[in-house]
Amino acid sequence: MSDPSSPVAGIWRRTLGLALVAFILGFLTTGPGIGQVRFLWLAYHHAGF
Amino acid sequence: MFARIRSIIAYLQGTRVWLFAHPASLGVVVGALLCGSLAGLPAGDEMFTYMWADPRFCDDCHVHDYANKAWARSVHGQLTTCHDCHRVPIRHYPKNLVLALFDRPQTPEDIPRPEVKMVICEQCHLKSGAEEPLTGPMPDNLRGLVVRVDDSPLHKLHLGAKGRTPSLYEGGKPETEHPAPAEAAGSPEEVAEGKIECLDCHGGLHLEVHRFTATSEACVACHEGIRPADESGRGLSCLDCHARGFLGGSTVAVAE
Structure with missing residues (x-):
């Protein structure tokens, strides 16, 4: 059984934490982010500022 | 506060150095970023569709379920989006987001009456507007079959x-x-003097919007003086005799 306080465990904890943050950032960027940008671009093209 | 910001920046810089020092971890994080981006694509598409094509998005702020229902019942509801007729500039959205948060309309009277320019109706109902783009689900071949009133005598x-x-x-x-017409029918807003527009007869009265079918009420609002008063004419509607003048000559473009 690996020691949870070992350096390797610490590295993986940090890696998984950063991966979770990256996943959320990626989701928000392409999801609501691109959805909003696409909407505003079409609205601008359709009706101006 | 500045110390906190500096510490956050220092942490982020340290994280960047740490990631480059651990390539396996960097690979996992980049992979997670890509997976998140891919997972977000359908959500983004749904969000765009809701904001552009679903009238409930507009109703969230504008509180006009009666207008949504009338539109959905009409032929326009099956083929257009709100944006096809209501050209809303983008400065509208942040302003109305603030209003929705701090001064949300409670009744339809709290909402200014939207202005729909004639050019919007022309897109489908006059030959001159045929090149204007639409964003609703109406297919091009069906658009070609929409009645155009360029040669309708009374139009x-x-x-x-x-x-x-x-x-x-x-x-x-x-x-x-x-x-x-709108003022005579009880609309609280004053209608400026000017040329006749499509919505004078086809837009419906205040709180009865999206009633696109013209009725005799619009005729009588201006032409009351020649309304038949005799016994045989009293029961007639204007369109019983004059509908032909509005529909006659209307054309349907032949779909290619």
Whole structure:
């Protein structure tokens, strides 16, 4: 059984934490982010500022 | 506060250094970023569709379920989006987001009456507007089958009129009383003098919007003076005799 306080465990904890943050950032960027940008671009093209 | 910001920046810089020092971890993080981006694509598409094509998005702020229902029942509801007729500039959205958060409309009277320019109706109902783009689900071949009124005698007469008030001979009222159709029907807003527009007859009254079918109420609002008063004419509606003048000559473009 690996020691949870070992350096390797610490590295993986940090890696998984950063991966979770990256996943959320990626989701928000392409999801609501691109959805909003696409909407505003079409609205601008359709009706101006 | 500045110390906190500096510590956050220092942490982020340290994280960047740490990631480059651990390539496996960097690979996992980049992979997670890509997976998140891919997972977000359908959500983004759904969000765009809701904001552009679903009238409930507009209703979230504008509180006009009666208008949504009337639109959904009409032929326009199956083929257009709100944005096809209501050209909303993008500065509207942040302003109305603030209003929705701090001064949300409670009743339809709290909402300014939208202005729909004639050019919007022309897109489908006049030949001159055929090149204008639409964003709703109406397919091009169906758009080609929409009735156009360029050659309809009474449409031409009304749309080409210099003013909104008919002469006494045409059943108009004396100059001291010149209501516009919406005003005569009880709309609280004043209608500016100008040329006749499609919505004067096809837009419906206040709180009855999206009633696109023209009825005799719109005729009578301006032409009350020639409404039949005799026993045999009293039961007639204007369109019983004059519908042909509006529909006659209307064309349907042949779909290629």
